[in-house]
Amino acid sequence: MxxxxxxxxxxxxxxxxxxxxxxxxxxxxxxxxxxxxxxxxxxxxxxxxxxxxxxxxxxxxxxxxxxxxxxxxxxxxxxxxxxxxxDLVLVLAALQQWGLKHLPDVAPIAPEPVHLGCGSPVEARLSCRRGHHVEAEAVGLPEWP
Missing domain, CATH: 1.10.10.10 (Winged helix-like DNA-binding domain superfamily/Winged helix DNA-binding domain)
Known part of the structure; x- marks a missing residue:
């Protein structure tokens, strides 16, 4: 590094x-x-x-x-x-999901990631270790020393 x-x-x-x-x-x-x-x-x-x-x-x-x-x-x-x-597929899916939502020029031409098992679109989501779905505004990022 x-x-x-x-x-x-x-x-x-x-x-x-x-x-x-x-x-x-x-x-x-x-x-x-x-x-x-x-x-x-x-x-x-x-x-x-x-x-x-x-x-x-x-x-x-x-x-x-x-x-x-x-x-x-x-x-x-x-x-x-x-x-x-x-393990980085989560990062890639989250970046693609963000781009599809917030960059309208790419949304019409970019396919969504899909679950290979059933073909349904995949969403990157946050959850706590107890299994609760967590919205972005409810996430606390601690300060680092």
């Missing part, structure tokens, strides 16, 4: 994940786009940036590298989500 150390989990998470390409890489890998060349094509991300972001996500065990070889070609790598990476 660069810069001053922090005990704030939001700041620490942003240090690792808070760059546009990182979240879009995670989105695409969650959607099943997992080869470097396919990610590059999907994202339009510069190769050097894509390579650096993938390396950082692997180093932090958010992505795993799986070698593959197409017939007659050299070995290459595909990227899959680790448990830590799969």
């Amino acid at each position: 660069t810069g001053p150390q922090t005990t704030c989990p939001i700041a620490a998470s942003l240090e690792l994940l808070g760059e546009k390409w990182t979240l879009l890489i995670l989105r695409d890998i969650h959607r099943g786009i997992c080869r470097f060349s396919d990610l590059e094509e999907s994202l339009g991300c510069p190769r050097s940036v894509l390579s650096a972001r993938l390396r950082k996500l692997v180093e932090h065990d958010i992505l795993r590298v799986e070698p593959y070889r197409e017939p007659g070609r050299r070995q290459r790598h595909a990227y899959t989500l680790s448990t830590k990476g799969r």
Whole structure:
């Protein structure tokens, strides 16, 4: 981690994940786009940036590298989500839900995330550990030392 150390989990998470390409890489890998060349094509991300972001996500065990070889070609790598990476689907769903609600220019063209089991749209929601649904205005964020 660069810069001053922090005990704030939001700041620490942003240090690792808070760059546009990182979240879009995670989105695409969650959607099943997992080869470097396919990610590059999907994202339009510069190769050097894509390579650096993938390396950082692997180093932090958010992505795993799986070698593959197409017939007659050299070995290459595909990227899959680790448990830590799969846990970020909540963050991605919440960002998409927020964008659909508050950015009207993207809402008509962006499909909602769906539950693969039944096809119903998925909502990112807050709940307390006792199972109560919690609205945003009822959430307290503590101060960090």
